[in-house]
Amino acid sequence: MSSVEQIPILKIGDCLLVSIQVDMHDRLALALQDDLTKKIVTTKARGVLIDISALEVVDSFIGRMLNTIAATSRVLDAQTVVVGMRPAVAITLVELGLALNGVRTALNVDKGLALIRNLIDAGDGVDRREG
Amino acid sequence: MVSSATVIPTLIEKYHQQLLTEWTQLQERSTGGKARATATELAEQSRKFLTELRVGLQNGAVENVDGPAWDSTRSVLDEVSRQRVLQGFSPSETATFVFSLKEALFNLLRQEFGRNPEQLANEIWVVTLLLDRLGLYTTELAQRNREEVISRQQQEILELSTPVVQLWEGVLALPLIGTLDSSRTQTVMESLLEHIVESGAEIAIIDITGVPTVDTLVAQHLIKTISAARLMGADCIISGIRPQIAQTMVHLGLELNVVSKATMADAFALALRRTGKAVVKRAESASAAS
Numbered sequence: 001m002s003s004v005e006q007i008p009i010l011k012i013g014d015c016l017l018v019s020i021q022v023d024m025h026d027r028l029a030l031a032l033q034d035d036l037t038k039k040i041v042t043t044k045a046r047g048v049l050i051d052i053s054a055l056e057v058v059d060s061f062i063g064r065m066l067n068t069i070a071a072t073s074r075v076l077d078a079q080t081v082v083v084g085m086r087p088a089v090a091i092t093l094v095e096l097g098l099a100l101n102g103v104r105t106a107l108n109v110d111k112g113l114a115l116i117r118n119l120i121d122a123g124d125g126v127d128r129r130e131g
Numbered sequence: 132m133v134s135s136a137t138v139i140p141t142l143i144e145k146y147h148q149q150l151l152t153e154w155t156q157l158q159e160r161s162t163g164g165k166a167r168a169t170a171t172e173l174a175e176q177s178r179k180f181l182t183e184l185r186v187g188l189q190n191g192a193v194e195n196v197d198g199p200a201w202d203s204t205r206s207v208l209d210e211v212s213r214q215r216v217l218q219g220f221s222p223s224e225t226a227t228f229v230f231s232l233k234e235a236l237f238n239l240l241r242q243e244f245g246r247n248p249e250q251l252a253n254e255i256w257v258v259t260l261l262l263d264r265l266g267l268y269t270t271e272l273a274q275r276n277r278e279e280v281i282s283r284q285q286q287e288i289l290e291l292s293t294p295v296v297q298l299w300e301g302v303l304a305l306p307l308i309g310t311l312d313s314s315r316t317q318t319v320m321e322s323l324l325e326h327i328v329e330s331g332a333e334i335a336i337i338d339i340t341g342v343p344t345v346d347t348l349v350a351q352h353l354i355k356t357i358s359a360a361r362l363m364g365a366d367c368i369i370s371g372i373r374p375q376i377a378q379t380m381v382h383l384g385l386e387l388n389v390v391s392k393a394t395m396a397d398a399f400a401l402a403l404r405r406t407g408k409a410v411v412k413r414a415e416s417a418s419a420a421s
Binding site for chain 2: 090093099105108112
């Protein structure tokens, strides 16, 4: 059952797009975390885009998962951007005290991609100067 | 049951004009000359009330002024008290409308039953009972009407004071006016986030020129709003921190962890720069031509 339920991870250029369309339960979240980490390594992705526009409920566990994914991808030299958060979800997260300070955010996938592009370009610039 | 034997309805009918004149005079005297209701209005209201009072007395018991028999009497009082609240009368001034009838009625009763103390006492008791109840009803009404006015105004203030303005493509401004409490923060946050979704803004300028004081609680609310906007992918700039407030914030050790600018203009300039736009002066020839 749980092996059937899987959140697809799509590769767009050097970015990975994860669009969460189903209700996240904790096991699914852990599975996604695993899959995504592996995928970042195998595809050498530089950016991860997590679209949560379909999520009506984000609890503290999912909030922490987003933080963990961001931290993990940072270690693997990929930038994480969470996009499409609904106003009600944002308010709930703030009230819960989860400001997701380690995660970058954007309004929609378009803006998220642009943001990742900027971040990667800026990162490359630094690298060149250092090298 | 004294009320069944009361002759007051007949008396009111018989001496309608005399009662009305005396009562109106008493009312004018009790308001101390500052006639906030016009004389014609007052006379009209008094006449209606007196008529309905008589009808009520004929059909219903004095002990039960909440009953259906007194519906029309109460509706006259409803109207009077609503009007007076809007005109700024206090509840006691509104209730005086009813209580001042007592003196007029007592005078009439004394004139009628001066030689029959027992009936006089009975009738006075009926009048007292009735007018006290109606008076209390009026006071309650006046208070309820006032509360309605107050709550409506609160709602209006809540809605009026949280506009979200689009300054430029991708730049929103949120001029905050008044104290930020929890419920207002909620409204502000919601409307800001809705507008961010609608307009796709990337920068929101929160202007706190109109916020009288910033204490730890207000700062907490600001931080919440900023965090929520950030989760939606919009950066916030705080502007309009007055010198005194800046000092207070430093004294309290408050840190908002966002860019803050002294004026809205500075914040707007920064917002334009961040979105890759600039305001430039037009060339001489172009401005001359236009």
